[in-house]
Amino acid sequence: MNQQFSLFLSRVVASLLAMVLALSAMGFFLVWVARSIDSEDIRRQAELAGYAIGEVRANISHNQESSTFWDEAVKNTAGGGNAEWIDGNLGTWMHTFFGIDEAYVLDEQNRPIYAFADERPKAAAFFESRRDVLAPFLQALRAKIAAGEPPAEGSQELSVGVADYVYIAGRPAIVSAKPIVSDSGELEQPLSTIRIHVVVLYLDGAIIDRVGQSHVLEDLKFVASGQGDPRRSSISLSSSIGSAVLSFQWVPFRPGQRLLASLSPVLALVGSVLLIGTLVISSASYRRKLDRIRNEEHIRYLATHDPLTGLLNRSAYERAADELIEQFSTRQQSDPLAFLFMDLDRFKQVNDILGHQVGDAVLVEFARRTCEILPANAPVYRVGGDEFAALIPNRTRREIEQLCSQLIDSLVEPMEFDGRRAFVGVSIGVSMAPYDGSDRAELNRKADVALYHAKTAGRRRFSIFGTQMDDAIQNRAAMEAELREALRTKKGFSVVYQPKYAGHGSHMLGVEALVRWEQPGRGMISPALFIPIAEEAGLIADLGLWVLEAACRDAVAWPVEHLAVNVSPVQLRTAGFAETVLDTLEKIGFPASRLELEITETDFADAEEAGMQTIKTLNAAGISIAIDDFGTGSSTFERLRNIDCDRIKIDRSFVKSITESEGDSEIVRAMIAMAHAKGLKTTAEGVETAEQRDILRSFGCDELQGYLLGKPMPPQDLTQILNETETLAR
Ligand code: C2E
Ligand code: CA
Ligand code: CA
Numbered sequence: 061m062n063q064q065f066s067l068f069l070s071r072v073v074a075s076l077l078a079m080v081l082a083l084s085a086m087g088f089f090l091v092w093v094a095r096s097i098d099s100e101d102i103r104r105q106a107e108l109a110g111y112a113i114g115e116v117r118a119n120i121s122h123n124q125e126s127s128t129f130w131d132e133a134v135k136n137t138a139g140g141g142n143a144e145w146i147d148g149n150l151g152t153w154m155h156t157f158f159g160i161d162e163a164y165v166l167d168e169q170n171r172p173i174y175a176f177a178d179e180r181p182k183a184a185a186f187f188e189s190r191r192d193v194l195a196p197f198l199q200a201l202r203a204k205i206a207a208g209e210p211p212a213e214g215s216q217e218l219s220v221g222v223a224d225y226v227y228i229a230g231r232p233a234i235v236s237a238k239p240i241v242s243d244s245g246e247l248e249q250p251l252s253t254i255r256i257h258v259v260v261l262y263l264d265g266a267i268i269d270r271v272g273q274s275h276v277l278e279d280l281k282f283v284a285s286g287q288g289d290p291r292r293s294s295i296s297l298s299s300s301i302g303s304a305v306l307s308f309q310w311v312p313f314r315p316g317q318r319l320l321a322s323l324s325p326v327l328a329l330v331g332s333v334l335l336i337g338t339l340v341i342s343s344a345s346y347r348r349k350l351d352r353i354r355n356e357e358h359i360r361y362l363a364t365h366d367p368l369t370g371l372l373n374r375s376a377y378e379r380a381a382d383e384l385i386e387q388f389s390t391r392q393q394s395d396p397l398a399f400l401f402m403d404l405d406r407f408k409q410v411n412d413i414l415g416h417q418v419g420d421a422v423l424v425e426f427a428r429r430t431c432e433i434l435p436a437n438a439p440v441y442r443v444g445g446d447e448f449a450a451l452i453p454n455r456t457r458r459e460i461e462q463l464c465s466q467l468i469d470s471l472v473e474p475m476e477f478d479g480r481r482a483f484v485g486v487s488i489g490v491s492m493a494p495y496d497g498s499d500r501a502e503l504n505r506k507a508d509v510a511l512y513h514a515k516t517a518g519r520r521r522f523s524i525f526g527t528q529m530d531d532a533i534q535n536r537a538a539m540e541a542e543l544r545e546a547l548r549t550k551k552g553f554s555v556v557y558q559p560k561y562a563g564h565g566s567h568m569l570g571v572e573a574l575v576r577w578e579q580p581g582r583g584m585i586s587p588a589l590f591i592p593i594a595e596e597a598g599l600i601a602d603l604g605l606w607v608l609e610a611a612c613r614d615a616v617a618w619p620v621e622h623l624a625v626n627v628s629p630v631q632l633r634t635a636g637f638a639e640t641v642l643d644t645l646e647k648i649g650f651p652a653s654r655l656e657l658e659i660t661e662t663d664f665a666d667a668e669e670a671g672m673q674t675i676k677t678l679n680a681a682g683i684s685i686a687i688d689d690f691g692t693g694s695s696t697f698e699r700l701r702n703i704d705c706d707r708i709k710i711d712r713s714f715v716k717s718i719t720e721s722e723g724d725s726e727i728v729r730a731m732i733a734m735a736h737a738k739g740l741k742t743t744a745e746g747v748e749t750a751e752q753r754d755i756l757r758s759f760g761c762d763e764l765q766g767y768l769l770g771k772p773m774p775p776q777d778l779t780q781i782l783n784e785t786e787t788l789a790r
Contacts, residue, residue: 068346071342071343071345071346071349072339072342072343072346074342075338075339075341075342076335076338076339076342078338079334079335079338080335083331083334083335087327090320090323090327091320093316094314094316094317094319094320095316096316097315097316097319098312098314098315098316098317101312101313101314101315101316102293102312102313102314105277105293105310105312105313106293106294106295108275108277109271109275109277109280109295109308109310110295110297112271112274112275112277113263113268113271113297113308114297116234116261116263116267116271117223117224117225117234117236118215118223119158120158120160120223120234120236120259120261121215121217121221121223121236121238122215122216122217123154123157123158123160124154124221124236124238124257124259125217125218125219125221125238127149127150127153127154127257128150128219128238128239128240128241128257129218129219129238129241129243130240130242130243131242131243131244131246131247132145132149133149133150133240133257134240134241134242134247134249134255135247136149137150137165137173137240137255138255140173141165141173141174143174146165146173146174147174147176147181150163150165150174150257151163151165151174151176151181152176152180152181154176154259155176155179159261159266159267160259160260160261161177161233161260161261161262161265162175162176162177162190162259162260163175163176163257163258163259163260164176164187164190164194164257164258164259165240165255165256165257165258166187166198166255166256166257166258167255168252168253168254168255170195170198170256172184172185172186172187172188173255175187177260190228190260193226193227193228193235194235194237194258196301196302197222197224197235197237197258197301198237198256198258200222200237200301201220201221201222201237201238201239201256202256204220204222205220205239205251205254206251218243219238219239219241220239221236221237221238221239222236222237222301223235223236223237224299224300224301224302224304225263225297225298225299225304225306226299226301226302226304227304227306228260228262231262231263231264232262232263232264232282232304232306233260233261233262233263234260234261234263235258235259235260236258236259236261237256237257237258238256238257238258239254239255239256239257240254240255240256240257241254263282263306263308264281264282268280268281268282268308269281272310276313277310278310278311278312278313279310279311280308280309280310281308281309281310282306282307282308283307283308283309284307285305285307288307288309289309292309292310292311292312293309293310293311293312294307294308294309294310295307295308296308363375364376366442368420368423368424368442369423369424369427369442370427371427371431371439371440371441371442371448372439372440372441372442373441373442373443374441374442374443374444376441377441377443377449377451378500380439380441380451381399381451381500381503381504382500384397384451384453385397385493385498385499385500385503387453388453388493388494388498389498394454395454395455395456396454396455396456396457396492396493396494396495397451397452397453397454397492397493397494398450398451398452398453398455398460398490398491398492399449399451399490399491399492399493399503399504399506399507400449400450400451400452400460400463400464400488400489400490400507401443401447401448401449401488401489401490401504401507401508401510401511402430402447402448402449402450402467402486402487402488402511403446403447403448403486403487403488403489403511403515404422404423404426404446404484404485404486405484405485405486405487405515405519405520406483406484406485406519407419407422407423407445407446407484408446410422410482410483410484414477414480414482417477418477418480418482421475421477421482422475422477422482422484423442423446425475426448426471426484426486427440427442427448429467429470429471430448430450430467430470432470433463433466433467433470434450434452434463434467435452435455437453438450438451438452438453449507457492457524460490460492460524461522461524464488464490464522465522467486467488467522468485468486468488468520468521468522471484471485471486471520485519485520486520487511487514487515487519487520487521487522488511488514488521488522488523489507489508489509489510489511489512489513489514489522489523489525490507490510490522490523490524490525491503491504491505491506491507491509491510491524491525492524492525496525506525507525509525509529509530509533510523510524510525510526510529511523512529512533512536513529513532513533516532516536516592536593539585539589539590539593540593540596540597542579543577543590543593543594543597543599544597544599546577546579547594547599547602547603547606550606552577552578552579552580553575553576553577553603553606553607554575554576554577554578554610554774555573555574555575555576555607555610555611555614555775556573556574556575556576556772556773556774556775557571557572557573557574557611557614557615557772557773557774557775557778558571558572558574558765558770558771558772558773559571559765559769559770559778559781560572560624560743560763560764560765560769561763561764561765561769561770562762562763562764563756563757563760563761563762563763563764564757568620568781568782568785569620569621569622569763570620570621570622570623570624570656570763571615571618571620571623571624571778572624572625572626572658572765572772573607573610573611573614573615573623573624573625573626574587574626574772575587575591575603575607575626577590591628594628595628595630600628600630600631601630601631601634601637604627604628604631605640605644607625607626608625608641608644609644609648611623611625612644612645612648612650612655613648614775614778615650615654616648616649616650618778618779618782619782619786620782621654622654622655622656622684623650623654623655623656624656624657624658624686625655625656625657625658626657626658626688627657627658627659629659629660629671632659632671632674632675633671633674637674638674638677638678638681641655641657641678641683642678642681651682652681652682652683653682653683653684655683655684656683656684656685656686656706656707657678657683657684657685657686658686658687658688658709659675659685659686659687659688660687660688660689672703672704675703675704675705676704679704679706684706684707685703685704685705685706685707686705686706686707686708686709686743687703687705687707687708687709688709689709689711689712690708690709690710690711690731691710691711691713691714691727691731705740706740706741707740707741707742707743707763708731708735708740708741708742708743709742709743709744709745709765710728710731710732710742710743710744710745710761711745711746712745712746713746714727714728714731714744715728715744715745715746715747715748715752715756715766716746716748716752718752718755718756719749719751719752719755725755728744728755728756728759729759732759732760732761733759733760736760741762741763742761742762742763743761743762743763743764743765744756744761744763744764744765744766745765745766746765746766746767747764747765747766747767747768747769748766748767748768749768750768752766752768753768753769
């Protein structure tokens with residue numbers, strides 16, 4: 061989860077962050093562009109404002125000339141001046157038409173002859189209140205006139221003039237002074253006689269509003285120094301006459317910001333789309349990457365695990381084995397490292413008989429039980445179909461033995477799936493480093509040898525590797541080859557017969573056929589040894605059939621009630637077994653009612669359906685079924701109810717102990733009683749002493765068999781005994 065989260069961070073958040081950064085950079089850039097546009101435009105607006113106000117000044121001078129550059133004006137201002145004319149052309153008129161605020165006419169001595177202020181003509185003496193401010197203008201103009209200076213170049217003015225900014229009683233104003241001169245040039249005007257016209261236009265009133273409106277400078281107005289608003293733009297105009305500085309401010313037009321404002325919804329939309337797109341694309345790619353990682357994890361899991369049981373698999377086992385051996389040799393542990401090989405007993409049968417589903421369930425259940433028992437640092441590996449392994453570090457031999465016993469005991473109880481019971485056991489082989497070697501191949505091989513040993517010693521066992529085992533294996537392989545050859549030629553086999561007597565009296569009820577194999581190099585070999593080999597090598601069906609035929613031929617004429625023949629569970633499960641038996645009986649002419657088949661109890665428990673069906677068929681044909689070695693397996697009388705059997709053969713081990721332990725003798729008594737209660741006959745096998753015989757008799761055992769009464773013997777010996785008893789009876 062953590063890894064996935066950090067991956068999420070690295071994928072999605074990183075992409076989003078990158079996109080946000082890119083968008084912010086773009087945003088900053090746009091703002092920067094807008095600012096530059098704005099400051100450029102504001103600079104232009106300042107120029108415009110300066111130009112517009114300058115134009116007002118130029119216009120005043122120009123408008124002034126419409127009256128001052130005129131012969132009539134010279135005439136009417138001469139002497140004391142024509143007051144009415146002056147007012148009509150140089151005072152009130154100018155106020156009305158050009159909006160000037162004050163006007164003065166001064167004679168050659170700069171003495172006032174006319175004054176206009178506060179929207180009306182005033183006494184000429186009013187000029188005195190302005191003299192100080194206006195004197196520099198008069199002086200400058202007179203100097204220009206005296207110097208004969210021409211009108212300002214580039215201007216539309218016809219006469220020389222002086223115009224500039226100034227403060228009058230604290231109000232900003234433009235002052236323009238012009239000489240009153242002849243336009244025709246026909247009037248004689250000595251320089252000393254020239255009179256001057258001065259106008260004042262205040263810049264804090266309507267005129268500036270108009271300039272602002274006509275030049276689109278919002279709220280353009282004069283501001284006194286120190287009263288400026290820093291959010292507004294401003295220009296300062298300084299006069300060259302005197303030192304007045306006039307400041308004007310307006311609300312600047314910011315086209316960049318306008319543009320941004322109008323674009324911002326679009327930009328926000330584009331930004332959101334890009335962010336969402338990034339989110340979608342990056343999370344999709346994150347998901348793809350995650351899928352890939354999960355796939356890789358899954359593949360890695362599959363590469364090291366068994367999908368059915370969830371256990372680690374063979375390749376994981378090999379890696380772990382190498383690592384542990386390496387650690388073992390470098391760390392110098394005091395206790396050995398154990399290699400455990402576990403193989404389920406009769407698993408193939410469970411699979412064949414109960415089906416693969418139950419087989420799978422058995423494997424899963426076995427894995428579960430085994431994991432519970434083994435220490436946490438020793439995981440269980442599934443290394444083959446029904447083969448498992450474990451590597452147990454740092455345990456004593458005794459501890460390993462205890463673990464093995466626990467594993468075997470954990471399978472004593474049958475497994476139950478949907479009401480179907482599966483009896484499986486486990487055989488375990490163990491090898492130990494450093495005693496048995498120090499490389500994987502060697503330790504594996506020896507654990508395998510030990511496992512084989514455990515299997516052949518009768519299953520549900522464990523064995524720890526010993527050097528003698530290697531020899532045993534060699535022997536076994538050789539024996540299998542010889543057995544195969546002997547079966548091909550049918551040479552070396554014979555059948556011996558062991559009589560079985562009635563519990564009461566001395567009447568021989570039947571005989572049990574027991575196979576013998578004499579091998580030229582080895583002598584007589586016990587069936588206890590070669591039957592399991594025949595079973596495993598797939599030779600038992602052949603051998604079993606041969607015994608059945610031989611026994612039937614031998615016994616067909618014997619005056620005994622029945623002939624008992626041992627049947628391997630492998631035979632019982634072979635398809636068509638019942639038919640083969642019946643065909644053989646018919647061929648020889650042996651009555652089915654005289655044949656009894658002995659099936660070992662442990663195998664019987666496993667037989668389940670397929671075997672059950674075979675037994676039913678045989679039983680229906682009149683053949684009896686006996687359960688051999690009764691008491692050694694996991695069956696109970698309860699189970700016998702479901703099996704069509706006729707007899708139980710109480711195992712040798714019980715017979716042996718009836719004289720030794722009261723508890724065991726009670727068990728045997730109960731067995732016989734219960735068998736009778738269920739309508740089953742009883743045979744006690746391995747009767748070796750008269751005491752055993754007497755006790756069994758007292759328990760009401762139906763049939764006795766053992767060395768005391770008769771050893772297995774060749775057919776001719778048995779014929780002889782039968783003849784003798786017949787003669788005796790006669
Ligand atoms: P089993 O069916 O339990 O056969 C009885 C075994 O006990 C025989 O050993 C017999 O010789 C032995 N025995 C009889 N009476 C006594 C006694 O009083 N004391 C002692 N200690 N042993 C006694 P055997 O012949 O070596 O057979 C061993 C096993 O081999 C048999 O056990 C049976 O499971 C198997 N076997 C023998 N012949 C055949 C055969 O033809 N087919 C199959 N499938 N299995 C066979
Ligand atoms: Ca038997
Ligand atoms: Ca037996």
